[in-house]
Amino acid sequence: DAGVIQSPRHEVTEMGQEVTLRCKPISGHDYLFWYRQTMMRGLELLIYFNNNVPIDDSGMPEDRFSAKMPNASFSTLKIQPSEPRDSAVYFCASSLKGDRFYGYTFGSGTRLTVV
Amino acid sequence: DAKTTQPNSMESNEEEPVHLPCNHSTISGTDYIHWYRQLPSQGPEYVIHGLTSNVNNRMASLAIAEDRKSSTLILHRATLRDAAVYYCILRDDYGQNFVFGPGTRLSVLP
Numbered sequence: 001d002a003g004v005i006q007s008p009r010h011e012v013t014e015m016g017q018e019v020t021l022r023c024k025p026i027s028g029h030d031y032l033f034w035y036r037q038t039m040m041r042g043l044e045l046l047i048y049f050n051n052n053v054p055i056d057d058s059g060m061p062e063d064r065f066s067a068k069m070p071n072a073s074f075s076t077l078k079i080q081p082s083e084p085r086d087s088a089v090y091f092c093a094s095s096l097k098g099d100r101f102y103g104y105t106f107g108s109g110t111r112l113t114v115v
Numbered sequence: 116d117a118k119t120t121q122p123n124s125m126e127s128n129e130e131e132p133v134h135l136p137c138n139h140s141t142i143s144g145t146d147y148i149h150w151y152r153q154l155p156s157q158g159p160e161y162v163i164h165g166l167t168s169n170v171n172n173r174m175a176s177l178a179i180a181e182d183r184k185s186s187t188l189i190l191h192r193a194t195l196r197d198a199a200v201y202y203c204i205l206r207d208d209y210g211q212n213f214v215f216g217p218g219t220r221l222s223v224l225p
Contacts, residue, residue, distance in 0.1 A: 043215035106158030
């Protein structure tokens with residue numbers, strides 16, 4: 001398995017533009033998580049899905065952020081409009097139910113820079 | 116999720132053992148203790164987890180105190196590639212989201 005795949009690895013965009021981050025979880029995993037990491041706040045959970053359904057989006061900063069999971073093999077995190085304070089590394093992770101045994105597998109992240 | 120406390124940073128010499136402590140005094144009976152690490156420019160990766168008994172795998176060992184209020188991640192022979200931020204996280208059977216604290220930044224000196 002290629003692991004959790006995120007794209008792009010790096011994204012530089014201008015303030016006000018729409019940004020879409022993509023994630024392909026490990027095949028067979030039924031949970032998908034989006035995290036954001038900054039120096040100031042560390043790793044923060046934004047939202048997670050179970051069987052493609054959003055379960056908890058309380059970590060989404062504001063309405064400019066939205067996430068979808070149209071099928072078991074693909075998820076997107078969209079920021080519209082983007083702002084400089086959104087600059088961070090965004091990680092996607094997936095896991096199996098009962099992952100107390102298997103843990104989470106994280107992708108390599110997307111480094112977003114909003115100028 | 117219950118809170119964990121870890122030292123901000125630690126140093127070790129290469130090829131020596133490293134003991135990374137974690138305090139979790141408010142742990143509940145159903146909480147599993149997980150350890151993850153994050154290498155530079157990478158996402159966090161699973162290291163080890165346990166409930167009550169000590170655990171060993173190819174990466175590390177996990178020693179859990181008898182009262183479960185603390186645990187220690189043991190790297191038996193630190194290498195330069197073990198330099199990373201190590202996170203100690205508690206998760207119960209029902210929680211599906213990890214709450215990451217600041218972790219411990221481990222530096223390995225040649």
